[in-house]
Amino acid sequence: MKQAVKIITKKDFLTLVNTLLQNKTYDVVGVKAKGKRYVFDTLNDADELSLDYDVTILPPKKYFLPQYEQLMKFSLEKPFEVKETIDDQPRIIIGVHPYDIIALQQTDTQYLDPPKDDFYKKRRDNTIIIGVDIQNVSERSFAGSMKTHMTETGFDLLLTDLGATYAVTVGTEKGSTLLKKYATTKDATSAEIKKIKDVRDNIAKKYTKKVKVDKKDWSSILVANYANSFWEERSDFCMECSSCTIVCPTCFCYDVHDEVSLNLKNGQRIRTWDGCMLRGFTKVGSGEVFREEPKERYRHRFYRKGNYLPERFGFVACVGCGRCGIACLPDIADPCDVMNELASFGHEEDTGRFFIKQKTDAAEKGIIHIPRSATIKRAEVRSEIDTLFEIELDDKKPLGHAAGQFVEVSVFGYGEAPFGVSSPPSDTPSFEIMVRKVGNVTSKLVSMKPGDKVGIRGPLGNGFDVKALEGKNIIFTSGGTGMVPMRSLINYVLDKKNRGKFKEITILYGAKRPKEILFMSDVDQWKKVEHVQCELTVDKCDANECWGGCIGVITTLFPKVRMDKFDSQNTIVVVIGPPVMYKFVIQCLRTMGIPEENIIVSLERRMKCGVGKCGHCQINGVYVCKEGPVFNYKEIKALPEAFE
Amino acid sequence: MKQKPRVAVFDFADCEGCELEIANLEEEILDLIEIVDIVSFREVMKEHSDTYDIAIVEGSIMRPMDERRLRSIRSKAKILVALGACATIGGVNKIRNQWMPDEVLHEVYGNADVKGNELFDVFKTKALKEVVPVDYYIHGCPIDRDEFKHVITALVLGKKPEIPTYPVCVECKKNENICQFELGKFCLGPITRAGCKAICPTHNSTCEGCRGLIKKAEADCVKEVLERYKLSYEDIRRRCTMYNYGREECSVDE
Numbered sequence: 041m042k043q044a045v046k047i048i049t050k051k052d053f054l055t056l057v058n059t060l061l062q063n064k065t066y067d068v069v070g071v072k073a074k075g076k077r078y079v080f081d082t083l084n085d086a087d088e089l090s091l092d093y094d095v096t097i098l099p100p101k102k103y104f105l106p107q108y109e110q111l112m113k114f115s116l117e118k119p120f121e122v123k124e125t126i127d128d129q130p131r132i133i134i135g136v137h138p139y140d141i142i143a144l145q146q147t148d149t150q151y152l153d154p155p156k157d158d159f160y161k162k163r164r165d166n167t168i169i170i171g172v173d174i175q176n177v178s179e180r181s182f183a184g185s186m187k188t189h190m191t192e193t194g195f196d197l198l199l200t201d202l203g204a205t206y207a208v209t210v211g212t213e214k215g216s217t218l219l220k221k222y223a224t225t226k227d228a229t230s231a232e233i234k235k236i237k238d239v240r241d242n243i244a245k246k247y248t249k250k251v252k253v254d255k256k257d258w259s260s261i262l263v264a265n266y267a268n269s270f271w272e273e274r275s276d277f278c279m280e281c282s283s284c285t286i287v288c289p290t291c292f293c294y295d296v297h298d299e300v301s302l303n304l305k306n307g308q309r310i311r312t313w314d315g316c317m318l319r320g321f322t323k324v325g326s327g328e329v330f331r332e333e334p335k336e337r338y339r340h341r342f343y344r345k346g347n348y349l350p351e352r353f354g355f356v357a358c359v360g361c362g363r364c365g366i367a368c369l370p371d372i373a374d375p376c377d378v379m380n381e382l383a384s385f386g387h388e389e390d391t392g393r394f395f396i397k398q399k400t401d402a403a404e405k406g407i408i409h410i411p412r413s414a415t416i417k418r419a420e421v422r423s424e425i426d427t428l429f430e431i432e433l434d435d436k437k438p439l440g441h442a443a444g445q446f447v448e449v450s451v452f453g454y455g456e457a458p459f460g461v462s463s464p465p466s467d468t469p470s471f472e473i474m475v476r477k478v479g480n481v482t483s484k485l486v487s488m489k490p491g492d493k494v495g496i497r498g499p500l501g502n503g504f505d506v507k508a509l510e511g512k513n514i515i516f517t518s519g520g521t522g523m524v525p526m527r528s529l530i531n532y533v534l535d536k537k538n539r540g541k542f543k544e545i546t547i548l549y550g551a552k553r554p555k556e557i558l559f560m561s562d563v564d565q566w567k568k569v570e571h572v573q574c575e576l577t578v579d580k581c582d583a584n585e586c587w588g589g590c591i592g593v594i595t596t597l598f599p600k601v602r603m604d605k606f607d608s609q610n611t612i613v614v615v616i617g618p619p620v621m622y623k624f625v626i627q628c629l630r631t632m633g634i635p636e637e638n639i640i641v642s643l644e645r646r647m648k649c650g651v652g653k654c655g656h657c658q659i660n661g662v663y664v665c666k667e668g669p670v671f672n673y674k675e676i677k678a679l680p681e682a683f684e
Numbered sequence: 685m686k687q688k689p690r691v692a693v694f695d696f697a698d699c700e701g702c703e704l705e706i707a708n709l710e711e712e713i714l715d716l717i718e719i720v721d722i723v724s725f726r727e728v729m730k731e732h733s734d735t736y737d738i739a740i741v742e743g744s745i746m747r748p749m750d751e752r753r754l755r756s757i758r759s760k761a762k763i764l765v766a767l768g769a770c771a772t773i774g775g776v777n778k779i780r781n782q783w784m785p786d787e788v789l790h791e792v793y794g795n796a797d798v799k800g801n802e803l804f805d806v807f808k809t810k811a812l813k814e815v816v817p818v819d820y821y822i823h824g825c826p827i828d829r830d831e832f833k834h835v836i837t838a839l840v841l842g843k844k845p846e847i848p849t850y851p852v853c854v855e856c857k858k859n860e861n862i863c864q865f866e867l868g869k870f871c872l873g874p875i876t877r878a879g880c881k882a883i884c885p886t887h888n889s890t891c892e893g894c895r896g897l898i899k900k901a902e903a904d905c906v907k908e909v910l911e912r913y914k915l916s917y918e919d920i921r922r923r924c925t926m927y928n929y930g931r932e933e934c935s936v937d938e
């Protein structure tokens with residue numbers, strides 16, 4: 041589509057801005073000086089605008105994903121009173137550089153990918169973007185070599201400085217209306233349109249900093265250098281300040297927490313910026329940190345930009361603004377320097393890909409923020425630290441889950457945490473979860489009683505493909521709380537209606553100690569079913585505990601499996617347990633002759649959103665919440681980090 | 685509503701600035717006493733009780749008599765919270781650990797005879813955790829009122845308070861400040877625990893590390909930054925003296 045180009049005098053443009061300011065419909069934001077640097081800030085007068093700036097300290101993402109964003113308010117006194125608090129302030133942002141416009145388009149892709157983020161969408165729809173072509177190049181920017189120094193889309197209006205006038209490229213209907221309503225312009229002549237191109241070509245020449253690697257090659261260079269000692273050497277200098285992610289226009293990971301008023305009457309759920317350079321980003325309740333080594337965190341950021349997001353969405357998630365280079369005190373964060381250095385190591389062509397993306401139909405239906413109201417129907421204490429809950433959705437609709445899916449449970453004032461559904465799929469509005477007490481949300485949950493209200497989001501993630509299990513022997517292998525989602529699957533398979541579809545069933549289950557065995561009554565039932573072998577083990581047993589069974593880690597149960605009775609090729613093994621368990625179990629299974637593609641795992645990572653937005657659960661580029669938690673071992677084993 | 689937790693506030697060697705921050709909650713004090721019973725708080729009330737659930741303790745430990753009193757508080761409290769830099773890390777009171785206690789006494793009191801007087805029987809300054817186990821920390825000199833409210837509400841709700849384990853730079857960058865290093869100054873933000881909303885660099889002065897160090901001042905990355913900005917190890921040693929004499933890195937949970 042041919043875009044209209046108008047000409048406005050600089051004086052008239054300032055008048056336009058002042059008219060908008062007087063009009064007060066919009067929050068008018070523009071680029072202003074702050075000391076020797078520049079920032080996007082609310083304008084009081086058009087004269088404050090510094091449209092010849094080089095780069096702002098923070099990108100305009102702060103207007104779409106505020107650093108501190110109220111998602112909802114809730115009452116701690118009333119049973120379930122939650123109010124979504126979407127910000128609908130109309131806004132105009134003046135002076136956005138092309139690379140930042142491109143970064144916003146990338147953020148759109150992430151946040152509007154289903155399920156879309158309504159909060160983000162509302163702000164996006166309510167904002168008019170007046171871009172400006174770059175006039176001064178920041179010393180650290182390498183946008184020229186990234187071809188992000190100019191853009192033809194993503195703005196409502198775009199200004200190009202032609203001396204006494206601006207050429208205004210009209211990008212959208214919204215932009216056109218605004219211009220017609222508030223300003224006098226004339227059409228640009230073809231000479232003036234040509235000048236726009238000259239301005240852009242000129243600016244491209246001003247970049248002294250250049251990335252030598254073509255964008256399409258970032259991915260393969262990174263994959264080839266995953267094990268390079270470079271990451272470790274560099275990360276020794278990392279202060280873990282996350283400045284590089286905070287100032288980056290394409291970093292959009294977040295955290296969510298609950299805050300309460302001092303009188304404990306009400307509270308709010310808050311979304312804040314989070315970043316993968318912080319150690320706490322992958323920390324779970326048990327204290328385990330999935331990217332514990334600084335080099336893993338340091339590396340993750342570059343792979344996210346140059347490999348994971350390119351493979352997922354097709355773009356390099358760096359626009360070359362150079363902000364991270366300015367912000368990083370030890371100066372190790374700049375992707376231009378890093379890519380140029382990696383390129384100098386040389387690499388073989390196309391060494392394969394880490395990224396896998398599974399079908400996500402189920403996960404795409406998830407809701408992101410506001411949970412549904414639900415009531416605890418039954419709370420059964422199962423051990424000192426485990427309580428089983430039956431929860432009913434207040435709208436009386438069935439949860440509609442498949443075995444292996446999970447829900448996010450909200451306890452207002454405490455937060456939200458993911459739990460596997462432990463009851464088999466059903467048409468009733470109630471379902472079961474088993475909660476183990478580890479941190480804030482879980483400690484509160486286990487103290488809750490029937491009649492208490494919780495919030496539910498879900499079902500989330502991809503469950504087990506039960507069709508693929510039909511006609512097969514199945515070995516269910518679970519450790520610890522891995523039995524929770526496993527029980528859902530086992531009870532589905534052993535249900536009289538379904539039992540005929542499956543062959544020999546073996547259930548192996550390991551717990552830390554006898555009192556931590558979950559679902560003992562289920563276990564007793566399973567033992568009675570014909571053609572079912574059920575074996576239990578505990579890691580250890582105190583003198584005062586009664587235990588007649590096996591003692592040892594889960595792998596001690598494998599020799600007991602009567603493999604002679606069935607063909608390993610026609611056997612599927614489902615493995616769910618704590619992270620440390622997988623490596624050993626999978627080794628055993630391989631020696632038993634189970635093919636890799638017959639091993640199904642369900643993985644756990646730190647989670648927050650549960651729908652592929654917040655970034656916490658990533659194993660390399662895979663969102664465990666959205667593409668998992670159930671994976672085929674063969675597909676995911678090549679993924680570094682998955683079983684390390 | 686079930687019994688409100690009983691809270692007592694105590695102080696040792698300090699300027700009482702952190703207690704003042706609590707007293708300055710003003711009308712919010714009413715909200716506070718709606719959720720806890722304050723049974724002892726010398727700075728604002730006369731009454732005192734020895735039965736309490738939560739002890740909030742401000743100040744550093746300087747003398748054997750302080751140590752005895754702190755032990756007694758610990759034995760009565762279910763939860764002990766260290767309030768302010770003096771209590772959490774020793775803070776400014778540790779500056780004097782550069783010298784021997786005798787030298788300090790001599791410097792301050794000259795030749796006056798203080799021997800045998802318990803009040804003047806000082807040892808090297810200690811933070812609370814060097815004497816008794818501390819459950820939670822409210823950092824800063826002075827403390828941040830919002831963080832105080834966060835910790836109190838968390839404890840009443842039975843939650844573990846979330847205290848940042850990342851450096852001040854995180855909050856500073858979010859505030860869109862120009863980095864003090866860019867301005868040619870030397871800031872302790874990269875190695876200091878956040879939680880103060882980076883108040884000092886936001887008001888254009890450097891961070892002095894009052895919330896405690898989260899990374900050893902001796903770490904490689906610190907050396908690298910010092911070198912880049914033409915600073916020496918001696919500079920960082922001097923700078924850490926104000927709040928972090930000894931330059932011990934705090935453990936993550938503190």
Ligand SMILES: Cc1cc2nc3c(=O)[nH]c(=O)nc-3n(C[C@H](O)[C@H](O)[C@H](O)COP(=O)(O)OP(=O)(O)OC[C@H]3O[C@@H](n4cnc5c(N)ncnc54)[C@H](O)[C@@H]3O)c2cc1C
Pocket residue numbers: 323324325326446455456457458459460461473474475476477478479480481482483521524525643644645646647648669
């Ligand atoms: C897919 C999946 C299924 C799970 N199923 C069960 C289950 O059936 N029963 C059970 O007891 N536990 C289960 N967990 C673990 C459970 O989510 C954590 O124990 C819980 O989040 C801890 O929350 P907390 O607030 O008590 O702990 P805190 O340490 O205070 O955690 C703070 C926040 O960090 C995140 N987080 C912490 N630990 C984990 C974790 N292990 N996994 C994901 N996010 C975490 C959560 O968002 C949590 O709210 C499951 C985890 C995942 C990812």
Ligand code: SF4
Pocket residue numbers: 284287288289290291345357358359360361362363364365374375
């Ligand atoms: S990675 Fe650095 S250069 Fe690239 S977009 Fe982010 S802040 Fe800019």
Ligand code: SF4
Pocket residue numbers: 277278279280281282283284285317367368369370371372373
């Ligand atoms: S800005 Fe630099 S020092 Fe800070 S986390 Fe990023 S890479 Fe590490």
Ligand code: SF4
Pocket residue numbers: 698699700701702703742743767768769770771775776824825826827
């Ligand atoms: S920490 Fe600082 S403000 Fe608080 S009492 Fe000590 S010296 Fe005073």
Ligand code: SF4
Pocket residue numbers: 852853854856857861862863864865871872873874882885891
């Ligand atoms: S001013 Fe200090 S706290 Fe702020 S970013 Fe710079 S070093 Fe960090």
Ligand code: SF4
Pocket residue numbers: 824825852873876877880881882883884885890891892893894895896
């Ligand atoms: S910026 Fe540094 S010195 Fe200032 S309050 Fe925060 S931690 Fe203390």
Ligand code: FES
Pocket residue numbers: 646647648649650651652653654655656657658663664665666
């Ligand atoms: S991306 Fe947020 S939990 Fe997976």
